[in-house]
Amino acid sequence: MIRSQRWKGAAFTVPFQLGFVFLYLVPIGYAVHQSLFREQQSGLGLGGATEKFSGLANYRQGVTDPAFLSSVLRVVLFACVQIPVMLFVSLVLALFLDAITSRVASRFRILLLVPYMIPGVVAAIVWINLYSPSVGPLTSLGKLFGSSWNFFAPSMVWPSIGNLLTWHGIGYNMVIIYAALRAVPRELFEAARLDGASEIRIARSIKVPYVRGALVLTGLLSIIQMLQIFNEPALFRNVTPQTVDDSFTPIMIIYNQAFTAGNYHYAAALSVLLALILGIASFLFYRLTSREAD
Numbered sequence: 001m002i003r004s005q006r007w008k009g010a011a012f013t014v015p016f017q018l019g020f021v022f023l024y025l026v027p028i029g030y031a032v033h034q035s036l037f038r039e040q041q042s043g044l045g046l047g048g049a050t051e052k053f054s055g056l057a058n059y060r061q062g063v064t065d066p067a068f069l070s071s072v073l074r075v076v077l078f079a080c081v082q083i084p085v086m087l088f089v090s091l092v093l094a095l096f097l098d099a100i101t102s103r104v105a106s107r108f109r110i111l112l113l114v115p116y117m118i119p120g121v122v123a124a125i126v127w128i129n130l131y132s133p134s135v136g137p138l139t140s141l142g143k144l145f146g147s148s149w150n151f152f153a154p155s156m157v158w159p160s161i162g163n164l165l166t167w168h169g170i171g172y173n174m175v176i177i178y179a180a181l182r183a184v185p186r187e188l189f190e191a192a193r194l195d196g197a198s199e200i201r202i203a204r205s206i207k208v209p210y211v212r213g214a215l216v217l218t219g220l221l222s223i224i225q226m227l228q229i230f231n232e233p234a235l236f237r238n239v240t241p242q243t244v245d246d247s248f249t250p251i252m253i254i255y256n257q258a259f260t261a262g263n264y265h266y267a268a269a270l271s272v273l274l275a276l277i278l279g280i281a282s283f284l285f286y287r288l289t290s291r292e293a294d
Contacts, residue, residue: 028275035059035269051265058269067247068270072227072277075249079226082162087218089166090173091211095203097174098181109175116171124235127164132239152240161232169225173218180214181207216289220282227278230255250274 038054062068093112097105115123131151133139142149151160184207192202230251237244237252246256254274258267 031268031271034265035272037265039263039265054265058266059273061266062270062273065270068250068253068273071247071250071253072274075227075229076281078158078162079223082165083219083222083226085162086166086169086222087173087215090170090218091177091208091215093170093174094177094181094211095207097178098207099199099203105178109178112174113171115168118168120168120231121235123168124164124232127160127167128235128239131160152236152243154243157236157240157243161229161236164232165226165229169222173222176218177211177214180211184210212289216286219285219289223281223285224278227274227281 035058036053036055037051038057039049040052097108100108118126130136130138133150138151139149150156188206189202192206197205228251229249233244233248233252234255237246237248246260247253250270251274254267254270257263257270
């Protein structure tokens with residue numbers, strides 16, 4: 001009977017297992033297989049192209065491609081600034097919600113989640129129009145204070161994208177951190193108040209250490225999302241192609257290699273390399289944060 005119940009319980013996971021195999025493992029295996037080949041033109045290039053096994057040649061080209069390496073470094077440096085800012089704002093908002101009553105917090109929580117409910121492409125289009133010097137209100141607002149900022153200038157593109165990503169992601173991260181805060185025993189707060197601790201001291205010494213796991217989780221998710229950034233730079237490229245080129249981010253390079261240049265095998269190799277970079281970055285971040293927690 002116990003064995004039968006185990007099989008029945010395992011049967012509930014079959015839809016997930018099938019989806020995981022056919023939507024994740026099979027595409028990954030196919031990408032690795034494609035990355036080991038190259039297309040070769042026969043004769044003088046007038047005949048049809050044939051696939052030829054090239055081993056790790058595509059990977060050697062990828063790790064020495066200056067455009068790909070520059071795009072990875074560009075996104076990593078941006079992530080080192082944007083992710084801490086976004087997580088800090090999310091933490092502050094979660095602490096604020098935890099300090100007020102549950103009824104008021106539920107209303108603010110829904111309000112702060114509205115940006116995350118908006119699709120990323122729609123949010124990017126909205127902010128591009130807000131940044132626009134011709135139709136957006138931000139340029140006119142800056143002129144009132146004597147500033148002539150240009151959100152599409154080379155020095156302002158990354159801050160403009162970072163502001164968009166922070167606005168879009170703080171609600172999701174805030175909910176995760178807030179859920180961890182609600183699990184903290186309330187007795188600790190009462191004991192701290194009886195000892196004369198202020199609300200700031202309670203937040204710094206009790207609440208923040210308790211939500212370290214939630215901060216690590218949101219940090220990992222943010223790293224994975226950041227290295228795969230595509231929608232926002234692609235839409236910015238339509239507005240300012242002289243600033244955002246087709247090699248601005250790693251995913252943009254992979255997209256152009258696959259669907260513009262038609263070099264699917266090299267694009268597959270770059271995809272595998274980017275997946276390895278994501279795995280290494282996530283592992284290092286987890287190890288560093290776990291060591292600090294210990």
